Amino acid sequence: MTESASLEEQVGIKGHNLTFAGVGGIIKLLPEDFLVHEILPNGEILYTGDEIGKDVGGMYVHFVLWKRGLDTNSALKRISKLCHHNEKDFGYAGLKDAHAETIQRISVWSGQKECLGDINLPNLKILNPIRQKFGISIGDLVGNRFQVRIRNTQRNVNHSEWKTVCSESESNGFLNFYGLQRFGSKRPILHKFGRYLLQEKYSLAIDSYLGTESKFENEKISSLRKMYVKKESLAEIYALFPYTYSFERRMLSGLMKRSSPEKIIRSFPIYFLRLAISAYxxxxxxxxxxxxxxxxxxxxxxLRLPIIGYSTNMSTLPLEIKSLLQDFLAFDNLNLKSFNHEIKKLSSKGTERAAIVKPSDVKITSNLAKNDDVQIHFSLPKGSYGTMFLREVI
Incomplete structure (x- = not known):
């Protein structure tokens, strides 16, 4: 089993829908190997920034965010410091991956258009800031256009076979899993943290977040997690954790102050706790x-399968699906009422999601000068993960 397959199984991913044998190889060796362009509600693909329209006045500033090697929240945190905005005033249609080069539309309430327009950093640029009368919310997009380079492929595929892959993927689709980045790409534990939140076992939630190791983290961080599990000095562990590990440091700080586990959890940003519930x-x-x-x-x-929540109507589900969901929840000592959380902002009613998604406008080319590289272009509807289509090709 490959390392990526092992990580996938940890978050419930198993199986493929395409009959294609795969070419092997790796993606995201460099951020520029994985380009993501947001598709606006009118169907236009974001490239230059001009696609978002003209300045019409209003209390919101819309702009196009180009970023490289940063996740959306980290990019907005940096922008908020540069232009003295409240992070809560930003709006976006969807989160974009960190280890990629992405372009997306952002809004900010009462934004400083001039300051925003001046931001031009090596890994973060703002294009075409304009004033608008409305903010942007989650889901305000059609989807995303991907341009991906697969490096070090392990077998040659001729033009005819690539053509078959394109047509089969567009007609049959792929399994619409949530990708690894939903759970933590290097350390996929966010769903376990979320499970403990739902169980209201806050001490275990903290222990799992601080103490769970991953071979994809550097040795220094792994050694700090070992120290925590061995119950060594919290002050020493806190001092050694880099500032970028802000959540670990916040937990350790709370423990050193002898705050209750629940109080420590409640000190975290709601968006992070919601992400954990969503990951579960x-x-x-x-x-x-x-x-x-x-x-x-x-x-x-x-089929559209349920994303379980307190409003999920089990009685309307096919018997086999109902039985599986009940078994999964019972194994974790949870039920539907668990999603009506004591921290009300963490309650989740649930929704549904397509089991299979069909990519559109799929184009695949091999690099003739370097025949172990493949370029693949495709579009996906909002909420679907490009990496989950690519795993069917690789």
């Missing part, structure tokens, strides 16, 4: 989709 819901979705695909469940391509 995504984990259950992935497990359900994997199980149904393994069993060759009929009409899977036409």
């Amino acid at each position: 819901q995504s984990f259950i979705f992935n497990k359900l989709l994997s199980k149904l695909h393994t069993k060759r469940y009929e009409l899977l391509s036409q």
Whole structure:
């Protein structure tokens, strides 16, 4: 089993929908190997920034954010410091991956247009700031256009076979899993943290976040996690954790002050705690989709599967799906009421998600000068992960 496959199984991902044998190789060796362009509600793809329109006045500033090697929240945090904005005043249609080069539309309430327009950093640029009368919210996009380089492929594929891959993927689609970045690409534990939140076991949530190691982290960080598990000096561990590990440092600071685990958890930004709950819901979705695909469940391509929450109506679900969900929750000592959380802002009613998604406008080319490189272009609807389509090709 490859390392990536092992990580995928940890978050419930198993199986493939395409018959293609795969070419092997790696993605995201460099951020510029993975380009993501947001597709606006009118269907236009963001490239230059002019696509968002003209200044019409209003209390919001819209702009196009180009970033490289940063996640969306980190980029907005930096912008907020540069232009003295409150982070809560920013709006976006969706989060974009860190290890990529991405371009997306952002809004900010009462924004300083001139300051924003001056931001031009090596890994962060703002294009075409304009005034508008409305803010941008999650889901205010059609989808994303991807341009990806697959390096070090392990077998040559001729033009005819690539053509078949394009047509099969557009007609049959791929398993619409939540990607690793939903759970933590290098250390996929956010769903476990979320499970402990739902169980209201806050001490275990803290222990899991601080103490769980990953071989994809550097040795220094792994050694600090070992020290925590061995119950060594909290002050020493705190002093050695880099400032960029702000959540670990916040937990350690709370523990040193002898704050209750619940108080420590409640001190965290709501967006982070919600992400953890969402990661657990995504984990259950992935497990359900994997199980149904393994069993060759009929009409899977036409199904929208539940993302479990307190409003999920089990009585309307097919018996097999209902049974699987109940088993998954029972294994974790949870039920639907668990999603109606004591911290009200963490409550989640649930929703649904397509089991299979079909990419559009798929184009694949091999680099003739370097025949172990492949370029692939494709578009996906909002909420679907480019990496989950690419795993079917690789």
